[in-house]
Amino acid sequence: MKVENQTQAGVFLHAWQIIEKDSTIPLDEKKAILRLIKVLVEAAESSPYPREINNQIKTFTQEIISKHALLTLVKQQADELDALKSLSLNLTSSLDLQTVLDAVVTEAMRLVNKAEAAHIFLYSHEKLEFGASLNAQGVRNKPFAPPRPEGLTHSVVKYGRQIIVEEIASHPLYKNLPYDWIGSIVGSPLKFKNSIVGVMNLSRSVAGAFSKAELRLVGLLADQAAVAIYNASLHKQVTDLANTDSVTGLPNRRALDERLQEEMRYAKKMNSMFSIVMMDVDGFKGVNDVYGHAVGDEVLNSLFNYLAENMRTTDFLARYGGDELTLVIRDAGQEAAEIVTLKILELMKAYDFPYPGTKKIQLGISAGIAVYPLHSRSAGDLLRAADMALYQSKKHNRGLFTVANGVTAPLNPISLNPQE
Numbered sequence: 127m128k129v130e131n132q133t134q135a136g137v138f139l140h141a142w143q144i145i146e147k148d149s150t151i152p153l154d155e156k157k158a159i160l161r162l163i164k165v166l167v168e169a170a171e172s173s174p175y176p177r178e179i180n181n182q183i184k185t186f187t188q189e190i191i192s193k194h195a196l197l198t199l200v201k202q203q204a205d206e207l208d209a210l211k212s213l214s215l216n217l218t219s220s221l222d223l224q225t226v227l228d229a230v231v232t233e234a235m236r237l238v239n240k241a242e243a244a245h246i247f248l249y250s251h252e253k254l255e256f257g258a259s260l261n262a263q264g265v266r267n268k269p270f271a272p273p274r275p276e277g278l279t280h281s282v283v284k285y286g287r288q289i290i291v292e293e294i295a296s297h298p299l300y301k302n303l304p305y306d307w308i309g310s311i312v313g314s315p316l317k318f319k320n321s322i323v324g325v326m327n328l329s330r331s332v333a334g335a336f337s338k339a340e341l342r343l344v345g346l347l348a349d350q351a352a353v354a355i356y357n358a359s360l361h362k363q364v365t366d367l368a369n370t371d372s373v374t375g376l377p378n379r380r381a382l383d384e385r386l387q388e389e390m391r392y393a394k395k396m397n398s399m400f401s402i403v404m405m406d407v408d409g410f411k412g413v414n415d416v417y418g419h420a421v422g423d424e425v426l427n428s429l430f431n432y433l434a435e436n437m438r439t440t441d442f443l444a445r446y447g448g449d450e451l452t453l454v455i456r457d458a459g460q461e462a463a464e465i466v467t468l469k470i471l472e473l474m475k476a477y478d479f480p481y482p483g484t485k486k487i488q489l490g491i492s493a494g495i496a497v498y499p500l501h502s503r504s505a506g507d508l509l510r511a512a513d514m515a516l517y518q519s520k521k522h523n524r525g526l527f528t529v530a531n532g533v534t535a536p537l538n539p540i541s542l543n544p545q546e
Contacts, residue, residue, distance in 0.1 A: 220358070221357060221361040222358065222362075223355070223358040223359055223361075224258070225358075226351075226354045226358040227246050227257045227258035227355070228258050228260075228267070229354075230246055230258065230347065230355075231244040231245070231246060231260040231266075231326075234326060234328050235260055235262070237328070237340060237347060238330055238336065238340050239340070240330045240332050241262060241328060241329070241330055242261065242262050242329045242330055242331040243260065243261040243262065243270070243327075243328075243329050244259065244260050244326065244328050245258075245270070245326070246316075246324055246325070246327075246351075247279055247324055248323065248324045248355070249283055249316075249322050249324050249325060254273045254280070254283070254325070256272075257355075271305070276299070277299055278299050278300075278311065278327060279313060279325045279327060281299060281313070282313040282315050282325045283322055283325060286315055286317070287315065288314045288315065288341075288344075288345070289312070290311075290312045290341070291310055291311045291312070291313075292333060292334055292336075293310060293334075294307045294308060294309055294311060294329075295307065295308050295333070308331075308333065309329055309330050309332055309333055310330045310332065310334060310335075310336070311328065311329040311330070312327070312328050312336055312344060313325060313326070313327045314326045314327075314345065314347075315348065316348055316355060317348075317352050318353055318355075318356040323352055323356050324351075324352070326344075326348055326351060328344060369381035369384070371444075373423050373426055373427060374427045374431065374445050375427065376430055376431070376443060376444055376445045377442065377443070377444040377445070378444060378445055379444070379445075379446060379447060382444040382446065382452055382454070383505070385442050385454055386402075386454065386508070386509070387505060389454055389456065389498070389505075390498070390504075390505055393498055393499075396457075399457070399458065399459045399497055399498055400454065400455060400456050400457065400458055400497075400498050401454075401455045401458045401459065401460065401466075401496065401497045402452060402453065402454050402455070402496055402508060402512050403452070403467050403493050403494070403512065403527070404450065404451075404493065404494045404496075404509070404515070404516040405451040405452070405453065405470070405491050405492070405493045405494075405516070406449060406451075406491070406492050406516055406520060407426075407429065407449040407451075407489055407490070407491060408489060408490035408491065408492055408520075408524055408525055409487055409489045410422070410425070410426075410449040412487050413489075416487065417481065421481070425489075426445075426449065428479055429489065430443070430445060430451060432473070432477055433451070433470060436473055440457075441466075442454040442456075452509070453466070458497075459497055459500075460495065460497050460500065463497060464495065467493050467495060468527075470491060470493070471490075471491055471493075471525070471527070474489065474490055474491045477489065490524070490525040491525070492516060492519040492523070492524050492525060492526065493515075493516060493526075493527035493528075494511075494512045494513060494516030494517070494519055494527065494528050494530065495515060495527055495528070495529045496509075496515060496529075496530040497529075500530075501530040514530065515527075515530040515531070
């Protein structure tokens with residue numbers, strides 16, 4: 127029995143040494159292989175031919191390990207192909223930039239065991255800007271910390287290659303940090319046509335090396351993500367151009383129509399109100415008459431952006447046409463809209479444009495307010511209600527505002543029949 131135990135121990139030691147060197151076999155699977163070898167050892171030791179036991183067990187061990195390694199490799203490659211298919215489908219399903227970024231971080235969290243968080247920073251004009259994030263708790267798009275000049279993200283951009291940090295706590299890129307960071311992280315450049323469009327960081331809660339399979343998949347994701355981000359960014363630029371007023375740089379009438387539809391959906395979903403303020407610049411005709419249209423365009427650009435800079439980020443200011451502006455105020459009833467409009471009238475008093483020459487033209491604002499759903503339940507009719515209120519201001523209360531009166535009925539269809 128003692129000899130048998132020594133033989134069994136020797137076989138286990140030999141098996142473990144072989145398995146331990148194979149980094150492609152996960153720890154749980156290594157334990158499963160050893161359990162299988164133990165069963166075969168016990169079966170071999172019950173053989174009626176003791177002299178052949180040792181060689182037979184060694185043969186069994188080698189065959190098990192060899193076949194398992196082959197099966198592991200095939201499974202690994204199949205998983206990688208399946209992951210690549212998933213990446214391609216998810217990253218090409220949309221041209222909306224934020225949707226693409228959210229899909230990238232979602233896929234990234236699936237690629238690495240014990241993933242803690244995935245972050246994407248977009249890179250353009252030598253600046254890094256937060257794009258998207260997702261952590262293990264499911265919290266999405268919450269920036270944790272801005273990229274440090276000598277940190278991982280900037281280093282990935284600087285060297286243009288993947289950087290692997292196996293132990294955050296002791297790595298030079300993370301020295302003197304005010305945060306108690308632990309674990310490991312890999313930073314990957316997102317390259318398209320040899321240009322970096324972003325950086326993807328993927329961290330784990332544990333320290334240690336990433337497996338070759340994990341790094342291959344991260345690399346595949348980075349390549350796919352770079353193409354998807356470039357295409358989405360290009361689409362965003364084209365869309366922004368189509369929705370931007372060429373004189374002022376503000377959203378144009380097309381963008382306003384889209385925003386109103388969005389606000390209608392939001393208000394219905396949240397059972398909330400929103401207001402629109404139609405505004406017309408008083409005295410602007412004098413600018414064109416005295417200084418010409420070139421200076422008039424400069425005034426509109428200066429004035430409209432001056433007002434836009436003083437709006438809330440949740441509000442939407444667009445050029446309606448000519449010297450007219452439209453402001454969309456989310457989650458605002460009549461009282462809130464009146465307060466905002468009074469603020470705009472006060473801002474106009476402080477506005478000053480450096481006109482050429484000595485003559486100064488004082489500009490003002492007249493406005494009309496309409497509230498959803500008080501004055502209308504459709505975007506078009508709500509605009510018409512605000513426009514009618516603006517007309518009343520221009521006619522009777524120039525430099526002030528008027529609130530729409532009651533519910534505005536839909537426009538009657540125009541008949542083109544000459545017999546009627």
